[in-house]
Amino acid sequence: MQEISFRxxxxxxxxxxxxxxxxxxxxxxxxEDVVQxxxxxxxxRRNEWSKFDSIEAFCMTVAxxxxxxxxxxxxxxxxxLIPEMEQATDASGPYNLLVQTERLDxxxxxxxxxxxxxxxxxxxRDIEGKNYKEIAKVMGLTEEQVKVTLFRARQKxxxxxxxxxxxxx
Amino acid sequence: xxxxNIEQLLERYWRCETSLEEENRLRDFFTSGEVPAAxxxxxxxxxxxxEQQIEGLGADxxxxxxxxxxxxxxxxxxxxxxxxxxxLFRAAAVVTVFLMLGNVAQRSLFHNDALDYNxxxxxxxxxxxxxxxxxxxxxxxxxSDEISKSNxxxxxxxxxxxxxDSVMNE
Numbered sequence: 001m002q003e004i005s006f007r008x009x010x011x012x013x014x015x016x017x018x019x020x021x022x023x024x025x026x027x028x029x030x031x032e033d034v035v036q037x038x039x040x041x042x043x044x045r046r047n048e049w050s051k052f053d054s055i056e057a058f059c060m061t062v063a064x065x066x067x068x069x070x071x072x073x074x075x076x077x078x079x080x081l082i083p084e085m086e087q088a089t090d091a092s093g094p095y096n097l098l099v100q101t102e103r104l105d106x107x108x109x110x111x112x113x114x115x116x117x118x119x120x121x122x123x124x125r126d127i128e129g130k131n132y133k134e135i136a137k138v139m140g141l142t143e144e145q146v147k148v149t150l151f152r153a154r155q156k157x158x159x160x161x162x163x164x165x166x167x168x169x
Numbered sequence: 170x171x172x173x174n175i176e177q178l179l180e181r182y183w184r185c186e187t188s189l190e191e192e193n194r195l196r197d198f199f200t201s202g203e204v205p206a207a208x209x210x211x212x213x214x215x216x217x218x219x220e221q222q223i224e225g226l227g228a229d230x231x232x233x234x235x236x237x238x239x240x241x242x243x244x245x246x247x248x249x250x251x252x253x254x255x256x257l258f259r260a261a262a263v264v265t266v267f268l269m270l271g272n273v274a275q276r277s278l279f280h281n282d283a284l285d286y287n288x289x290x291x292x293x294x295x296x297x298x299x300x301x302x303x304x305x306x307x308x309x310x311x312x313s314d315e316i317s318k319s320n321x322x323x324x325x326x327x328x329x330x331x332x333x334d335s336v337m338n339e
Contacts (some may be wrong), residue, residue, distance in 0.1 A: 006238060006239075007235070011231055011234060011235070014225070014226050014230060014231070014234075015224070015225030015226060018224070018225055018226050019221065019224050019225070022224065032226060032230070035226065035230070036230075036233075036237075039234055039238070040237065040238070043238050100213060100216075103213040104213050104216065104217050104220065107214055107217045108217065125192075126192070126218045127218055127222055128222075129189055129192070129193070131189060147185050150185050151184070151185045154182070154183055154185065155183065157214070158183060158214075161210075161214065162210060165210055
């Protein structure tokens, strides 16, 4: 098996780990701390690196667990969706860049409002482009469970987005 | 672009039946160029997915992380006896060089005072042989006096010593 180097194999995962941690904690500073803690934890287990099938999946799992811990400690300040929705629907101007930015913000809020599991699945599938097997490994679920979770997440985002968007237009 | 195909793909996307490649095609379609009005509401959803892919941490994070992980290791350096005394040897070498330079300087400055052992180079000091004879004989006389004086002293010492020894033996 190829030797794993911290600098070449683990450090480049920082962006992926950061995005995942950000999706769970919804706070940039917290997410950065999560990535740092993840890497330190992975580093402290460097003797076992060769035993892992995928060091990336292992890092992702550690980051996810740490992020969940942190967001629970922060008492997960859930975004109040209602005022933001109202604000978003106020944008009744022409279909221009401003509206596009507002729509992107709206999607951001809709996804971040989902339960942690659904958010993470959306993040890993639609943004990181992972297959079901990899997602299942990171999250400790079966592939079928991942698929069901993703289905629910996509449906929820679609319904809410179309409802708000249709009303706004 | 076959919009019908895209619509079908989109339907399958919502049902989670698309492959990763098909989802990439959807993202590419919605983020590049024209999107028909019927599909416009979904545009931002895929634009958002693509935008989120570039989120990340700066290079300063790498530096911070590496400084935490690869902390400098202080290694004990093995010092041999020779390397331990190296500065001393250097000082000695410098002193030697200075002494040698001094020696050379001294030799070159007082070169004329050096003894000449080649008798052929000797020249007469006096023009008159009689004066030279007198000088030499007086010098030899002084030498002879000194030798006899020291001989007497030596014999007096030995008599004295013998006397002391015999007294002690008795």
